[in-house]
Amino acid sequence: METNKPNEKNQSIANFAAIKTTIANNEEQRLKELLADQSMLNLEKIYLIDLAKLGNNQEILKILNDIPVKE
Numbered sequence: 001m002e003t004n005k006p007n008e009k010n011q012s013i014a015n016f017a018a019i020k021t022t023i024a025n026n027e028e029q030r031l032k033e034l035l036a037d038q039s040m041l042n043l044e045k046i047y048l049i050d051l052a053k054l055g056n057n058q059e060i061l062k063i064l065n066d067i068p069v070k071e
């Protein structure tokens with residue numbers, strides 16, 4: 001199992017980068033696909049919401065606000 005952890009971390013980093021790009025491009029449907037059935041840390045969620053506020057896309061902000069937070 002130890003060998004999968006670096007790969008999982010790389011996938012997580014790549015997914016987070018894709019989410020940031022999607023927010024910057026105002027791609028609502030793609031964002032929904034990337035976030036389907038996922039939760040994230042509160043710090044990550046706050047960061048993404050701040051990023052989305054720059055674009056002022058209310059639909060993206062709603063999608064991000066609805067993400068469940070990991071505890």
